[in-house]
Amino acid sequence: MYRSVRAKGDTKTRKSRRVLKLSKRALQVLKVHKARAAERLASGERGTDDALVFRREDGIAMDRWYVRRELQKITDAAGIGPDWCPRELRHSFVSLLSAHDVAIEEISRLVGHSSTDVTETVYRQEIRPALTKGAEAMDKIFKARTA
Known part of the structure; x- marks a missing residue:
């Protein structure tokens, strides 16, 4: 059995269970899905698992x-x-949040890490140049001296 396969679809650990807030758009789509599934069930249409999103x-x-x-x-x-592969979406999620100034502690909590170490060293990839402040400062220093 692979690590990702869990009996009854349960999470890896009890601490892995968490509640995530959905966007308004996602809630709208899920409500429409639920209504359509109920209509199919009421009409007697079968052959698919309507509980699956x-x-x-x-x-x-x-x-x-x-x-x-x-x-x-x-x-x-x-x-x-x-x-x-799908796991790369997790890396992208972490990197995008980081690039938009979400605190590493918050990102770590969102992805279920117990500390920021794994989030920072494994998942976060710098999207924007990391060392721009130093280069910008040097440009200002040398511009001021050459002017």
């Missing part, structure tokens, strides 16, 4: 291989190549 086009639950193939299609169509 994310499923294949044929209604069957997605396995990890399906998710990986679909992500690769999306990234290839976006022009960034097909060699992406």
